[in-house]
Amino acid sequence: MKSLYSVAEIRTIEHTIAQSLPAGTLMRRAGEAAASAARAMLAGRKVLVLAGPGNNGGDALEVAANLAGAETDLEAEVTVLYLPGSSAPSPETARALARARASKAQFVDSLPLGRDWSLIVDGLFGIGLARPIDGAMRLLVEAINALGRPVLALDVPSGLDADTGAVIGPDGVAVQATRTITFIGDKPGLHTFEGRDYAGQVQLAPLGIDPGQRPPAGARLNEPALFARHLAPRRHNSHKGSFGDVAVIGGARGMAGAPLMAARGALFTGAGRVFVAAIEPAGAVDVVQPEIMMRDAQDFDSGDATLVIGPGMGDSVTAMRVLFKALEGKAALVLDADALNLIADSPDLQGRLAQREATAIVTPHPLEAARLLGVTSAVVQGDRLAAARELASRLNAVVVLKGSGTVIANAGGAVVINPTGNAGLATAGSGDVLAGICGSLLAQGWQPWEAAIGAVWVHGAAADRLVAQGSGPIGLTAGELPVAARAVLNALAR
Ligand SMILES: NC(=O)C1=CN([C@@H]2O[C@H](COP(=O)(O)OP(=O)(O)OC[C@H]3O[C@@H](n4cnc5c(N)ncnc54)[C@H](O)[C@@H]3O)[C@@H](O)[C@H]2O)[C@@H](O)CC1
Numbered sequence: 004m005k006s007l008y009s010v011a012e013i014r015t016i017e018h019t020i021a022q023s024l025p026a027g028t029l030m031r032r033a034g035e036a037a038a039s040a041a042r043a044m045l046a047g048r049k050v051l052v053l054a055g056p057g058n059n060g061g062d063a064l065e066v067a068a069n070l071a072g073a074e075t076d077l078e079a080e081v082t083v084l085y086l087p088g089s090s091a092p093s094p095e096t097a098r099a100l101a102r103a104r105a106s107k108a109q110f111v112d113s114l115p116l117g118r119d120w121s122l123i124v125d126g127l128f129g130i131g132l133a134r135p136i137d138g139a140m141r142l143l144v145e146a147i148n149a150l151g152r153p154v155l156a157l158d159v160p161s162g163l164d165a166d167t168g169a170v171i172g173p174d175g176v177a178v179q180a181t182r183t184i185t186f187i188g189d190k191p192g193l194h195t196f197e198g199r200d201y202a203g204q205v206q207l208a209p210l211g212i213d214p215g216q217r218p219p220a221g222a223r224l225n226e227p228a229l230f231a232r233h234l235a236p237r238r239h240n241s242h243k244g245s246f247g248d249v250a251v252i253g254g255a256r257g258m259a260g261a262p263l264m265a266a267r268g269a270l271f272t273g274a275g276r277v278f279v280a281a282i283e284p285a286g287a288v289d290v291v292q293p294e295i296m297m298r299d300a301q302d303f304d305s306g307d308a309t310l311v312i313g314p315g316m317g318d319s320v321t322a323m324r325v326l327f328k329a330l331e332g333k334a335a336l337v338l339d340a341d342a343l344n345l346i347a348d349s350p351d352l353q354g355r356l357a358q359r360e361a362t363a364i365v366t367p368h369p370l371e372a373a374r375l376l377g378v379t380s381a382v383v384q385g386d387r388l389a390a391a392r393e394l395a396s397r398l399n400a401v402v403v404l405k406g407s408g409t410v411i412a413n414a415g416g417a418v419v420i421n422p423t424g425n426a427g428l429a430t431a432g433s434g435d436v437l438a439g440i441c442g443s444l445l446a447q448g449w450q451p452w453e454a455a456i457g458a459v460w461v462h463g464a465a466a467d468r469l470v471a472q473g474s475g476p477i478g479l480t481a482g483e484l485p486v487a488a489r490a491v492l493n494a495l496a497r
Pocket residue numbers: 017021029030033055056057058059060062088127128129130131132133134135136137140157158159186
């Protein structure tokens with residue numbers, strides 16, 4: 004299980020473990036792990052180590068001492084820029100400083116100009132950053148980022164909030180890392196919002212603390228093991244009725260494509276029969292995908308079908324009526340796009356959703372989530388995990404908060420961050436496809452929680468597959484996702 008620990012959880016673990024170890028052990032281990040990560044990245048000799056005022060700086064000084072130590076043949080030319088604070092360093096940082104001073108590392112007072120660094124080690128700030136990086140530190144971070152050299156961040160890229168993935172602001176800056184080696188436990192902020200961009204590749208160094216010594220984490224990273232129980236191979240003796248019906252309701256005038264995208268997402272991930280019930284019927288058949296059955300939402304009887312409501316649905320009276328009926332009924336539900344906007348505007352519909360017996364899946368992007376919560380999208384993005392948790396509890400639903408590092412939460416407080424997917428998904432229609440996949444997995448009997456995390460994982464992996472084939476991220480189209488999702492799902496089921 005890939006646990007993600009909040010800063011508070013890490014502090015608790017650190018505190019408990021440190022009492023059973025000789026002073027400074029964890030910092031020494033962090034310095035060793037990070038020095039091997041640095042050596043693995045090194046394609047030259049010149050290493051710049053940035054060491055800030057706290058224990059993150061102490062880790063950096065350990066790295067400097069290890070890299071510039073006399074024993075190794077692979078000796079690097081280490082330059083240390085140490086920026087002490089106004090208060091004295093911790094005893095372990097003081098020890099690390101003494102070690103680094105006694106090594107061959109060269110200490111400087113400002114960023115040396117004109118050196119072609121092979122690697123920069125960022126130990127300015129870790130989980131103790133309490134306010135935006137400003138003044139001379141800010142100029143230093145900007146100068147480092149402008150160099151565009153490989154950067155190994157220690158614990159967390161300096162300036163990034165390890166809980167939320169936001170750059171600590173207002174008007175903050177953060178170090179742009181190539182790789183982040185994170186200590187004791189992995190952290191949510193490295194995987195969502197701006198975290199994926201700033202952290203680069205994330206590597207965990209548990210510092211000898213085995214999983215048994217760590218309490219359960221508040222969040223985890225999505226992986227197929229979390230939904231594997233639904234990935235059974237299909238029996239030979241099956242028929243289309245074995246895999247459920249999905250009906251996508253949406254498609255106001257001018258928006259006929261959105262429900263078709265969702266319907267294709269459902270069809271290519273294995274739903275038995277797929278309908279589009281259009282608010283404004285645009286045609287009797289989808290000529291590209293004639294398997295999809297076209298109906299008129301006004302008089303459509305959805306029977307036992309799983310309903311995916313909202314893609315391109317608009318806010319007409321018919322849309323409102325269909326949504327009301329669905330919330331009243333017992334069908335498994337995926338609510339997306341315009342359905343969420345209608346619900347945001349109506350406390351009555353919100354109440355009906357929260358009181359439903361069968362848990363619905365709702366798939367807002369940050370602005371839709373903000374409307375549902377009555378806040379701005381900046382507030383949602385500022386703490387995506389908290390926003391998803393709050394929304395799940397208010398709506399009594401499984402919430403899929405889309406965006407880089409999609410966050411999935413349920414009313415029981417479970418939170419998962421999805422690691423698959425890429426910027427190619429930032430294209431019209433990709434959310435419709437995701438809603439369709441959610442509906443498809445529900446229709447095939449998956450529980451709402453697994454259907455949501457499974458759909459998000461598969462959808463992201465489909466985009467990754469397309470990028471690996473050269474079909475993105477630039478110019479990746481939503482229409483390509485369903486076929487790629489089919490390949491991903493079949494590979495998982497095998
Ligand atoms: N305590 C432990 O047992 C371990 C700690 N470790 C390292 O220690 C880090 C946490 O150390 P700290 O709690 O000392 O925190 P940091 O090193 O992240 O930074 C805190 C220091 O920065 C100052 N500061 C905060 N915001 C600032 C700002 N905007 N501008 C200027 N100064 C600012 C604070 O006054 C304090 O001196 C972890 O991220 C990790 O790298 C690791 O060595 C593993 C073990």
